Amino acid sequence: MRELELYFGPQHLGMVGNFSITLSVEGDRIVKATANPGFLHRGFEKLMEMRTWIQDFPLVCRINVIEPDSMEMVYAMAVERLAGIEVPERANYIRSVVLELARIQSHLFGLWGYSNLLGLDTVAQWAMYHRDLVLDLYEELCGGRVYHIYIWPGGVRRDFPEGFKDRIVKTLHTIGNSVPDYDSAFFNNRLFYDRAAGIGVVDKEEAKELGAVGQVLRAVGEKFDIRKVEPYAAYDKVDFDIPTREDGDAYSRIWVVRDEMIQSVHMIFKLLDQMPEGEVYNRVPNPFKWKVPKGETYVRVESSRGELGLYMVSDGGDKPYRVHFRTPSYTHGLILLERLLEGASISDVGNIMLSSYVVAPEIDR
Amino acid sequence: MDKTLPEKIRENFPNADVSSVEEERLAVTVPKEELIDILSFVKNLGFDHLVMVSCVDWIDEGQFELVYIVTSYVSYNGESSGKGRQHIIVKIRIDRSKATFRTIIPVYQNAEPYEREIHELYGVDFQGHPRLTPLLLEREYPVPPFRKDFDSRNYVKEFFDSIPEIEEEK
Numbered sequence: 464m465r466e467l468e469l470y471f472g473p474q475h476l477g478m479v480g481n482f483s484i485t486l487s488v489e490g491d492r493i494v495k496a497t498a499n500p501g502f503l504h505r506g507f508e509k510l511m512e513m514r515t516w517i518q519d520f521p522l523v524c525r526i527n528v529i530e531p532d533s534m535e536m537v538y539a540m541a542v543e544r545l546a547g548i549e550v551p552e553r554a555n556y557i558r559s560v561v562l563e564l565a566r567i568q569s570h571l572f573g574l575w576g577y578s579n580l581l582g583l584d585t586v587a588q589w590a591m592y593h594r595d596l597v598l599d600l601y602e603e604l605c606g607g608r609v610y611h612i613y614i615w616p617g618g619v620r621r622d623f624p625e626g627f628k629d630r631i632v633k634t635l636h637t638i639g640n641s642v643p644d645y646d647s648a649f650f651n652n653r654l655f656y657d658r659a660a661g662i663g664v665v666d667k668e669e670a671k672e673l674g675a676v677g678q679v680l681r682a683v684g685e686k687f688d689i690r691k692v693e694p695y696a697a698y699d700k701v702d703f704d705i706p707t708r709e710d711g712d713a714y715s716r717i718w719v720v721r722d723e724m725i726q727s728v729h730m731i732f733k734l735l736d737q738m739p740e741g742e743v744y745n746r747v748p749n750p751f752k753w754k755v756p757k758g759e760t761y762v763r764v765e766s767s768r769g770e771l772g773l774y775m776v777s778d779g780g781d782k783p784y785r786v787h788f789r790t791p792s793y794t795h796g797l798i799l800l801e802r803l804l805e806g807a808s809i810s811d812v813g814n815i816m817l818s819s820y821v822v823a824p825e826i827d828r
Numbered sequence: 829m830d831k832t833l834p835e836k837i838r839e840n841f842p843n844a845d846v847s848s849v850e851e852e853r854l855a856v857t858v859p860k861e862e863l864i865d866i867l868s869f870v871k872n873l874g875f876d877h878l879v880m881v882s883c884v885d886w887i888d889e890g891q892f893e894l895v896y897i898v899t900s901y902v903s904y905n906g907e908s909s910g911k912g913r914q915h916i917i918v919k920i921r922i923d924r925s926k927a928t929f930r931t932i933i934p935v936y937q938n939a940e941p942y943e944r945e946i947h948e949l950y951g952v953d954f955q956g957h958p959r960l961t962p963l964l965l966e967r968e969y970p971v972p973p974f975r976k977d978f979d980s981r982n983y984v985k986e987f988f989d990s991i992p993e994i995e996e997e998k
Binding site: 500501504506508509513544671672673674680685687692693758759760761763770772774776784785787789793794797798827 | 849878879895897901902913962966980
């Protein structure tokens, strides 16, 4: 059969996000796939080298639109390590709560995209509605719905408002109460099984060889989670489970996402119960004259898509000398996706891409 | 942290400069000829996860520093053993004016996109890399844009301050 070249995205109905793939196809089988990122390249790492430590904060959250909080967290952690700043205990708890809320809203956003793709639009609308409820909480907390600029070096920008805990609990109850609806309409739906089972299968060895993290790795039965392996914020104070599956296909990956959301909800309840009173912010030096000691560091957090790391070098000046983000989508989108698409059908491109959680702004940075 | 690890590295690589940057982070600077050997060595020790490849432009010293960060995949099994926290930051220096080096894809497959990015943003040529094609950038730049001597302000002024002429199609 004749081999054709097909441009899939960025302007394509089946493509979500600013990302494109060039497919060589025979009939509807993909022979070779080439990922083309770069539609969102904004050069953040270079921009950050030209701004002071504190000026980088409004920038760093904009790298990833969907989940800005873990970006802020990883940057704050790197600066704290280099400058030797301690974080108050209460701020650690608040950070964990905010990061878990971010995980829930990011997973709901992912579920929106994924169920839209399968044609289950009702579920997509629910997910978007529930995500909006979480964004309302953020709006109350820091004024911004999408970009929060909330986690600073030395703590968080301000304490919870009066009665905020109750509103978190109320929102999470609303979301939690609709889990049976989600289950019957989506997760136990025959359509979902038929479309996702056996699609984009990756085995354990290959996943590790290609640097997979997050759901992709947990869907092959590997309990790899930075929150457990190298705890940060208040994650070593609470008990939670790491959901895994064995099959390594799209179906397993989306189930892992569902189970993770439920774990996050339970974890937030525990964190709110245990949260101590006290300061939320350790003062940093005057930001205009702030010089961070010479050194280098690598820190990592578990974002909603997997290991998010930051390599930072300081030359002792008032600006970072080099920042380099290791984003989970980078390896997932550039080599794992290309590998998974080989031999797949054209109709499964979006399925494979969204189930392995490729987010374009993270790749381009 | 495994206390014997620095010893093991020093024993096998006498030219390596091993220092502990901070808790759980070990920095190893080696001559560039030994990089592939040391990466294979630590991979055999269980450091099977290449986290990232980065590049730092030390313009005052006329050198690029290539940074390879490795750690291990650890399955969590009920207790936090502290194993798996350890990272090795392997660093080499290459000449800035003659920026070529070998690829490490034979050791770690997922180095491929990182090396492609460094090739594009810093102009480092990785010999043996299967495709050093453009990855992120839209157009050609006079100097690779992430180098410290790339004048962004000047570039923006020249490139975006005027409305570019539209070429008529013939």
